[in-house]
Amino acid sequence: MNDPILKIQNLTVxxxxxxxxxxxxxxxxxxxxxxxxxxxxxxxxxxFNLITNSIRATSGNIVFKGKSIxxxxxxxxxRLGISRTFQNIRxxxxxxxxxxxxxxxxxxxxxxxxxxxxxTPRAQRIEADTRRKAHELLEMVNLExxxxxxxxxxxxxxxxxxEMARAMAxxxxxxxxxxxxxxxxxxxxxxxxxxxxxxxxxMKYTMIMIEHHMKVVMDLCTGSRIYVLNLGSFLAxxxxxxxxxxxxxxxxxxxxxxxxH
Amino acid sequence: xxYINTILILGGINVIAALGVSILTGYTGLFTIGHAGFMALGxxxxxxxxxxxxxxxxxxxxIGGLFAGVASLIIGYPSFRSRLRGDYFAIATxxxxxxxxxxxxxxxxxxxxxxxxxxxxxxxxxMATVPVVVVALLLAMLFAxxxxxxxxxxxxIAIAQDEVAAEMMGVNLLRTKLIALFISxxxxxxxxxxxxxFFAYQxxxxxxxxxxxxxxxxxxxxxxxxxxxxxxxxxxxxxxxQLLLVxxxxxxxxxxxxxxxxxxxxxxxxxxxxxxxxxxxKAGWNKLVARKSISRKAVH
Amino acid sequence: MDLFLQQLVSGISIGAIYALLAVGxxxxxxxxxxxxxxxxxxxxxxxxxxxxxxASLAMPFWLAAILAIVLTIILxxxxxxxxxxxxxxxxxxxxxxxxxxxxxxxxxxxxMNKFFGGTFxxxxxxxxxxxxxxxxxxGRMDLLAGAIxxxxxxxxxxxxxxxxxxxxxxxxxxxxxxxxxxxINNDAVAVIIFGLTGVLSTVAGVFYGIxxxxxxxxxxxxxxxxxxxxxxxLGNLPAxxxxxxxxxxxxxxxxxYISSTYRDLFSFxxxxxxxxxxxxxxxxxxxxxxx
Numbered sequence: 072m073n074d075p076i077l078k079i080q081n082l083t084v085x086x087x088x089x090x091x092x093x094x095x096x097x098x099x100x101x102x103x104x105x106x107x108x109x110x111x112x113x114x115x116x117x118x119f120n121l122i123t124n125s126i127r128a129t130s131g132n133i134v135f136k137g138k139s140i141x142x143x144x145x146x147x148x149x150r151l152g153i154s155r156t157f158q159n160i161r162x163x164x165x166x167x168x169x170x171x172x173x174x175x176x177x178x179x180x181x182x183x184x185x186x187x188x189x190x191t192p193r194a195q196r197i198e199a200d201t202r203r204k205a206h207e208l209l210e211m212v213n214l215e216x217x218x219x220x221x222x223x224x225x226x227x228x229x230x231x232x233x234e235m236a237r238a239m240a241x242x243x244x245x246x247x248x249x250x251x252x253x254x255x256x257x258x259x260x261x262x263x264x265x266x267x268x269x270x271x272x273x274m275k276y277t278m279i280m281i282e283h284h285m286k287v288v289m290d291l292c293t294g295s296r297i298y299v300l301n302l303g304s305f306l307a308x309x310x311x312x313x314x315x316x317x318x319x320x321x322x323x324x325x326x327x328x329x330x331x332h
Numbered sequence: 333x334x335y336i337n338t339i340l341i342l343g344g345i346n347v348i349a350a351l352g353v354s355i356l357t358g359y360t361g362l363f364t365i366g367h368a369g370f371m372a373l374g375x376x377x378x379x380x381x382x383x384x385x386x387x388x389x390x391x392x393x394x395i396g397g398l399f400a401g402v403a404s405l406i407i408g409y410p411s412f413r414s415r416l417r418g419d420y421f422a423i424a425t426x427x428x429x430x431x432x433x434x435x436x437x438x439x440x441x442x443x444x445x446x447x448x449x450x451x452x453x454x455x456x457x458x459m460a461t462v463p464v465v466v467v468a469l470l471l472a473m474l475f476a477x478x479x480x481x482x483x484x485x486x487x488x489i490a491i492a493q494d495e496v497a498a499e500m501m502g503v504n505l506l507r508t509k510l511i512a513l514f515i516s517x518x519x520x521x522x523x524x525x526x527x528x529x530f531f532a533y534q535x536x537x538x539x540x541x542x543x544x545x546x547x548x549x550x551x552x553x554x555x556x557x558x559x560x561x562x563x564x565x566x567x568x569x570x571x572x573x574q575l576l577l578v579x580x581x582x583x584x585x586x587x588x589x590x591x592x593x594x595x596x597x598x599x600x601x602x603x604x605x606x607x608x609x610x611x612x613x614k615a616g617w618n619k620l621v622a623r624k625s626i627s628r629k630a631v632h
Numbered sequence: 633m634d635l636f637l638q639q640l641v642s643g644i645s646i647g648a649i650y651a652l653l654a655v656g657x658x659x660x661x662x663x664x665x666x667x668x669x670x671x672x673x674x675x676x677x678x679x680x681x682x683x684x685x686x687a688s689l690a691m692p693f694w695l696a697a698i699l700a701i702v703l704t705i706i707l708x709x710x711x712x713x714x715x716x717x718x719x720x721x722x723x724x725x726x727x728x729x730x731x732x733x734x735x736x737x738x739x740x741x742x743x744m745n746k747f748f749g750g751t752f753x754x755x756x757x758x759x760x761x762x763x764x765x766x767x768x769x770x771g772r773m774d775l776l777a778g779a780i781x782x783x784x785x786x787x788x789x790x791x792x793x794x795x796x797x798x799x800x801x802x803x804x805x806x807x808x809x810x811x812x813x814x815x816i817n818n819d820a821v822a823v824i825i826f827g828l829t830g831v832l833s834t835v836a837g838v839f840y841g842i843x844x845x846x847x848x849x850x851x852x853x854x855x856x857x858x859x860x861x862x863x864x865x866l867g868n869l870p871a872x873x874x875x876x877x878x879x880x881x882x883x884x885x886x887x888x889y890i891s892s893t894y895r896d897l898f899s900f901x902x903x904x905x906x907x908x909x910x911x912x913x914x915x916x917x918x919x920x921x922x923x
Contacts, residue, residue, distance in 0.1 A: 123500060149502035161497040163490050165557070165605060174490050177483035178502030184511060187482035188475050194482075201483070241502050363730045365669075410907035419667040420866075422730065423858045424903060430855065431897040438893040492727070541852075545738065552731055584742040591735025592715045595728050 074137060076101040076277050077245055082121060082131035091117045093303040094131070101244070104271050104278045106292040108285075108314075109300035110323055115281045116158050118300070119247050123148055123155060135245070150179065154243035156234040158250050158281075164223035168214055168233050171222050173205040175240025205240065211273075212236045212266065228259050232266070239274065246276040252284040264290050289315065299323070337462055343570040344465040345526045348472045350550035350566035351559060352519025357548065358556045359480055360512040361492030365544045366425030367520045369432045370400040372539035374521020376436065376453070379528045380445065383455045393468075393525040400521025401514040408513045412506050429544060436536040450536060457532030465526060472519060476559055479515060488512050489557060520547075542584065549587050552594055553601055561603030634767045639888040640881060645774040645843070647880025648781040649836050653857030654864070654872035655785060656832035659825055662805040662867035666726045667858065669733040670711055671833060672851030673740035678704040678834030679755075679841040679850060680748055686756045693757060697838055705830035711736050712826040717819075737851075744848040752845035755838075777839040784835055785873065788828070792869075797824060805867070856883075859903045865916025874915060 075098035084092045092114045099105065107115050120126040122133055123145050133141050140148050154175070163171050180187070181201065186194040209215045212232040217225060222233060231251055238246060251267065252260050264287055271278055271291075282288045288297060289311040297314045299306045301323045307314060314320055349371060356362050378396030381387040387395070407428055411421040440449040447453045479485045487508045490498040499505050528534040550569055555561030573583060594601060653675065660668045678700045685696035715732045762769040792798035797820075804811040804821050812818045833854075840850060857876065864875025879899060887895040906914065 125496070125500065144499075146499045146502050146504050149500060154502075155500065157497070157500075161494055161500075163493040163497065165493055166489065170486065174486065174498070174503070175501050177486065178498075179504065180483035180487065182483065184484055187484050188478045190478060190482075198483070237501065357727070361725065361727045363727050365734060407904065410904050410911070414907070414911040419661070419726075419730070420862055420907060422667060423855065423862060424900070424907075427855055427859055427896070427900040427903060430852070431900045434896050435893065492725075545734075548731070548734070581746060584738050585746070588735045588737065588739030588742060591738065592732050593735075595724070595732040595735065596715070596718045599724065599728050 073100060075099055076136060077122075078132075078134040079118075079122075080132040080134065082118075082133065083129050084117065084121060084126060085129045091303050092121065092128075095300075095303075095305055096131075097298060097305070097308075099245075099277055099279070101277055102275055104280070104291065104295050106288040106295075106297040106311075107279055107281045107300060108283070108288055108297060109306070112302075113300040114303040115300050116249055117303075119155060119249055119279075119281065122247065123153060146178070149241055149243075152242070152244035153247065154238040154241040154245075155247035156231070156238050156249050156251060158253070160227075160230050160234055162222040162230055162234060162237070164221070166222055167219050168222055168225065168229075169205060169209065169218040171233055172208050172236045172240050173201060175237045175242075176201050176204055178241060208236045208240055211239075211270070227254055231255075231263075235266075235270070239270070239276075243276060246270075246278045248278065248280040248282075250281050250283060252282055252287045255284070260284055260287055263287065267291055339571050340462055341460060341465045341526075341530050343567040344469040345460075345523050345530065346546070346550065346570045347469055347563050347566040348526070349520050349523035350547050350554070350562045351472050351476045352516035352523070353547040354551045354554070354559060354562045355476060355479065355488070355519070356512050356516035358551045358554075358558065358562065359485065359492060360488040360509060361495070362509065362512070363419070363422045364425050364516075365422065365541065365548060366427075366429035367516065367547050368539040368541070368543035369425065369429030370404060370517040370520035371524030371527070371543065372429075372432050372436060372536070373403050373524070374400040374518075375524025375528045375534050375538070376447065378521075378525035379453055379455045379534045380447070382459075382529075383453075384445065389459045389529060393522050393529075396525040397518040397521035400524070401518040404513045404517030405510055408510050409506075412509045426541075426544075429539070430541070433536050433539050436539075448535075452533050452535035452537075454533045455528060457529075460526050460529035465530075468522065468526065472522075473559065473563065476519075480559065484508070484511060492557070545584065545587060549591070551601075552591055555601035555604035555606065556599070557605050558601070558603045560606065561601055565602065635888065636885075637766075637768045639884050641768060641770050641774070642888075643881030643884035644877065645771070645778060645880075646884060647877040648778045649840050649843075649853075650857045650860050650876035650880050651873045652781050652784065652832045652836040653854050654861040654876045655788065655869055656829045656836075657854070657858050658861050658867060658869055658872040659828060659832075661861075662869075663801070663808060663821070663825060664716070664720065664729070666729040667733065668829070669730065670708075670715075670736040670740065671829065672854045673737045673744075674704055674708055674830060674833040674851075675837040675840070675854060676744060676848050676851040677707055677740060677837075678830070679837030679846050680744060680848065682834070682838050683753060683755060683841065683846045684748075687753075697834070700838065701831050701834045704834040705827045707740075708826040708830035708833075709823050712822050717822065741848050741851065748848055750847060750849070752847045755841040755846055757842055771843075773839070773842050777843070780835065781839070784832065788832075788869075801825065856899055859899055862913055863903060863906050865913030868913075868915055871913060871915035875913070878914075 077099040079095060079097050082092055082095050083090065107118065109115055117126065121128050124143060125145055128141060132139055135151060135153065140151065163174065181197045182194040206215065209218055212235055214229060214232055214236060217229060222230065225233065235251065252263050255263060268291060280291065292311050296308055297311055298308045299314060299320050306323055307317045307320050349367065353364060353367055356364055374396035377399045378392040381392040381395060382389055407424050408421065411424050414420060437450045440446060487498065487503050490503060491505060491508060495505060527538060546569060550562045550566040554563070554565035657668065657671055681703045682696045682700035685691045685699050686693060691699065715736050716729060719729050719732060762771045792802060800811065800816045801821055801824065803814070803816060808818065840853065856879065860875040860879040861872040863879060864871030882902065883895050883899050886898040
């Protein structure tokens with residue numbers, strides 16, 4: 072059995088008097104695709120925020136590729152190989168779709184500052200290479216046609232895809248998707264499922280997906296695990312079939328308006 | 333004729349400083365109302381080097397610029413470091429700029445040197461000719477363009493548009509901001525030096541909040557994330573008062589009004605996000621060539 | 633020792649003025665997340681209105697002060713509605729809000745400069761004999777300023793921590809969107825906050841005017857209050873007061889024992905040093921961005 076790529080140990084975070092995440096632990100093997108579901112306010116996005124250290128954990132540890140990443144700055148964590156999309160889309164609004172994606176590729180500029188001022192042939196080659204890779208990523212998410220459009224002008228569904236492309240541009244080993252299907256209708260969900268499956272198959276990322284659309288979760292997590300979070304703790308974990316049949320899970324969702332299928 | 337020269341030179345100097353502020357504020361989104369302080373540092377150091385140590389003026393200008401750059405890092409590093417994304421930087425640069433001005437105003441002696449305090453510090457004249465300023469301006473434009481179109485420059489733009497997202501996508505905020513700051517302070521320092529060469533004189537009164545406001549105005553009016561916009565407005569802001577002398581006392585009041593109006597109605601300014609690039613020139617050339625060949629065909 | 637105590641008294645009295653301004657600055661910053669450069673203008677405006685009321689309209693001091701406060705409140709709230717609210721509604725970046733604020737500041741200060749004139753005027757209050765504690769003289773006005781500052785800040789504390797509207801404001805300072813979802817009227821909060829700004833800046837302006845002089849650029853002192861607020865810990869009201877007293881006393885000591893030329897440079901360097909060792913100020917907590 073290989074070493075897990077991500078190990079969460081007894082992770083807890085308190086906000087004032089509220090314990091948003093309560094002593095959760097889990098591990099992921101490289102290449103796994105798991106779902107993270109739970110009622111609103113369960114703490115799912117908080118878990119992502121803890122992994123990327125936009126929120127500081129109160130206690131516990133996060134081990135990525137064998138080393139603790141607790142307390143490291145978010146940009147360092149991204150460069151170590153963890154990338155994400157956001158629940159409320161955070162694209163660079165005035166940049167084009169192409170520029171948004173390219174940013175992930177040069178988050179650390181690939182040539183020196185001196186070469187920026189005097190664009191050496193080497194720097195130009197690097198830029199051409201970066202351009203090529205950015206277009207490949209746009210192709211992969213079917214956004215090549217919109218490459219030169221301002222991100223803020225794109226329809227919602229395309230923006231979500233763009234965020235994914237940008238996250239992939241950062242060359243992650245672990246990709247965190249935060250509600251990629253939010254606001255999508257049935258057809259769009261179907262397209263999204265195909266896209267995410269293709270990304271996972273081709274790029275071999277380890278992936279965690281937060282989602283409310285049950286169909287999307289159950290479909291993509293077939294053969295894998297789903298973690299159910301409620302009030303900051305894991306309520307249940309298992310295969311899609313097991314989760315769907317679990318009475319505690321059903322109870323936790325009762326009274327909450329389901330926006331899935 | 334000397335009048336036109338004055339406008340060209342002063343305008344050029346203003347553009348150089350405004351380009352620096354554009355890189356920091358227009359491209360990286362960091363508000364500054366204190367760049368006059370960096371102009372003062374560069375200006376005074378280069379003046380002293382030229383007058384007391386007979387350093388060649390080009391070298392003196394560069395050293396002055398570097399000095400301003402290093403000083404900016406001393407302010408920038410603690411300001412940008414904090415997790416609490418506060419306005420530390422804006423306040424620190426303003427505090428710094430005013431402190432420098434008051435210091436220069438009240439200090440006549442720095443060690444063995446007499447720098448004149450509020451009476452100013454005179455230096456040999458005649459070095460800031462039009463060709464010198466034009467060359468400096470062209471180099472400034474070129475390097476600024478190279479920077480903002482580079483991967484480093486694009487990271488600055490990402491920070492301006494959503495700093496948190498940029499960080500989460502792996503951009504090192506501290507490093508990127510410090511680079512933008514250093515460059516902007518260098519430009520300001522060189523501009524300060526050139527100003528001293530033109531007037532043959534350095535004075536603390538050159539480096540007041542009004543000067544900083546002028547630079548900010550050039551960027552706000554000219555446009556966010558644009559070099560050509562501030563280039564135009566920085567020139568106009570120097571040329572216009574000379575032509576419309578009566579407007580002088582209303583100038584700052586007008587700036588104030590315009591700042592608010594522009595932010596409310598057209599925050600990107602005149603030419604925001606518009607960048608001159610060679611595609612522009614190439615497209616124009618192609619059109620010209622196409623028209624010539626069509627007319628040639630028509631004749632035959 | 634007497635010189636030291638004298639400087640201490642002087643430092644505390646300027647610290648009190650800084651405290652009023654720093655709290656006003658921190659209030660706006662903690663809720664709206666930007667630096668209200670126009671604060672500078674509000675302070676000068678308040679002082680000048682009071683000056684005109686006394687000097688030209690022969691009003692008694694207290695009436696003039698109240699009139700000035702009312703006028704400044706109108707100015708501050710008006711600024712919010714015209715120059716900030718449109719930007720706030722569109723979630724404009726902080727840079728744009730600061731440019732707008734700087735615009736307001738320039739307009740108001742330079743207009744006053746044009747019409748009121750830049751000369752330093754003496755506030756028309758009878759000079760009173762200072763009282764003596766041992767060999768240390770304490771100006772009566774300084775005592776009054778200190779007492780009133782303390783009183784105003786205490787009233788503010790009561791308002792923020794013991795009243796319903798105060799609770800609404802504190803909720804807004806944590807998360808303004810959630811606060812409005814809970815039924816808190818954002819517009820009303822804006823009026824209250826900027827109204828408070830008007831009060832604090834006028835009181836500070838009047839006392840500054842009495843202690844030193846009245847002139848349109850007098851508001852540049854607010855930069856010290858902002859520095860004090862950062863030193864204490866940005867966004868935190870008690871920290872703003874602590875930072876103010878600390879800065880006031882230290883910079884007066886520097887001015888007294890070394891030279892007044894270096895006073896402003898000292899304040900600036902003190903800020904840098906504090907930020908190097910306490911990136912969030914002496915009492916600040918690190919903030920976490922909402923994602």
